[in-house]
Every structure is written in structure tokens, then in C-alpha cells.
Amino acid sequence: MTKRKVLIVGDSHVYAIKAAADAIAGHTGEFEFVALRLSTEKNSTKIGDIDLPDLLIAAADLRGDDALVTTLRGNEYNIMGLMRHPRPFDIMIPGFADLPEDTYEELIPYATAYSFMFGNLKRGHGRQLCRIAKASAAPMFCLSAPAPKEDEAHILGGADTYFRKAGIADIGVSPAPLRLKLWELQDRALAKFCSEARVTLLSNPPGTRDAGGYLDRAYYAGDATHANAAYGALVLDQIAAMLTN
DSSP, X not given: OOOEEEEEEESTTHHHHHHXXXXXXXXXXXXXXXXXXXXXXETTEEEOSBOHHHHHHHXXXXXXXXXXXXXXXXXXXXXXXXXXXXXXXXXXXXXSOOOOGGGOSEEEOHHHHHHHHHHHHHHTHHHHHHHHHHHOSSOEEEEOOXXXXXXXXXXXXXXXXXXXXXXXXXXXXXXXXXXXXXXXHHHHHHHHHHHHHTOEEEOOOTTSBOTTSSBOGGGBOSSSSOBOHHHHHHHHHHHHHHHHO
8 A cells, every 4th residue: 555645844843853754764554754854054054855946846746645744944933032132021922921020121012023923924934835835735734833941051051053153151041931922922923824824733742841831851852942853753643643533
């Protein structure tokens, strides 16, 4: 029997899924999971597995019972707020407690913050998402980024080149509740965009977030922002369950 192909493509968050897929290669039941990093330039070096034109061709080759999954631009919220801002701020989000007033100078209304996040998404990730979706007859899914890590010491110890060059060691990390709010903004904006683009959004796998809403330590990768292969394995289970229901 020909296996159903699940093509998973993304930016850096795809590595956790790729590691999980490689670990179970040949033992995936009715599915063939292929996880690829979309090519980009980092630190003046080209990295990745597939360029966008080749991805569009691969997407067009998928059958209607296959699946296309993306995990693109998941670190937008970290770029906006992993590091403490020169003018510390908080965001008003219904259902989320505000920071103590002495920890920020600017309180940003929810509508303003959401509009900014959605606009960034639509101009960047959204255009890519729509091009990929239009290229394929297979159903398309988009993965939420893993929830943020609460542990500031872990973040400082694992910050990548982008944040180290920006001075995170001296500037410090934003308060964890603010980072969680930024993640929530990104996820809400992504949900709205996916709904408009007729793409199914898959939230974080059940059990991967702790009681506070942060990524559970069992799923930390060694760096500041990514999840590990154990998390990736749960994502594969989540995709398989979605496709068999």
C-alpha cells in the first residue's frame, strides 16, 4: 500500500519535528513524514533543505489524501520581545494579568498590539503561506509555535547569535508574562489568518505546556526558543490523529 505523504516545511522550529521524523523513519504506519527546513541565509551562510520554488513543485506533487504542514516564522514574538526593551512595556490582553506598574513605562492597548502583529504576519509569513497553499491539492495545516520558556537563566544560556549580537547578556530578558502575552498575540493573529486562508491551525500538542501556560521543561531544546525532539514526536502524533479522524 502506498503511504500517505506528510510534507512538513518550516523555519527553525521544524528541526524538532525533523529529528522526530528521522528517528521513526520506516516505522510510521500509513504515513511517510518528510520534514524540511526552508532555505534561508543566516550569518552570511545559506542553510536549509529546500528553496521556495522547489517547495512549490513538491507541494503540487502531493495527492489529495496527502498533507502539507508548515511551521514558518514562529519566532516573530521572540524577535519582538524576548529581550527587554529600552522602554519597557506591557500589553493589555483580556484574561491575562498585567505586570506590576513599576516594571514598565508603556501600556499598549490590545487592539494596537494585535493589529501590529497581524500586519507583520500578513505581510511576511502570510504571503508565503498563501503561495504554498495554492500550489497543492492536499489539505494544509499550520503549526502554532511552541509556547515560550519561562526560565530566564536557560534563555540567557542558550541565546543564539542574533540575540547575543544584540546584547541580550547585558540587556536582559523580558518578563516571562510579557513573553507569554506576545506568544498569545502571535497565535491569535495566526489563527485569524489561517481561517481566512482556509488553512487548519494546529495548536501545541496537549500536555506540552505547564500550569502557567509556558512550554513544559520536558520539551525544552538547549537553546532559548525551540522545543526538542520529544515535542516533535508529539506533533507527528497530533498530525496523524488529525488525518485519521
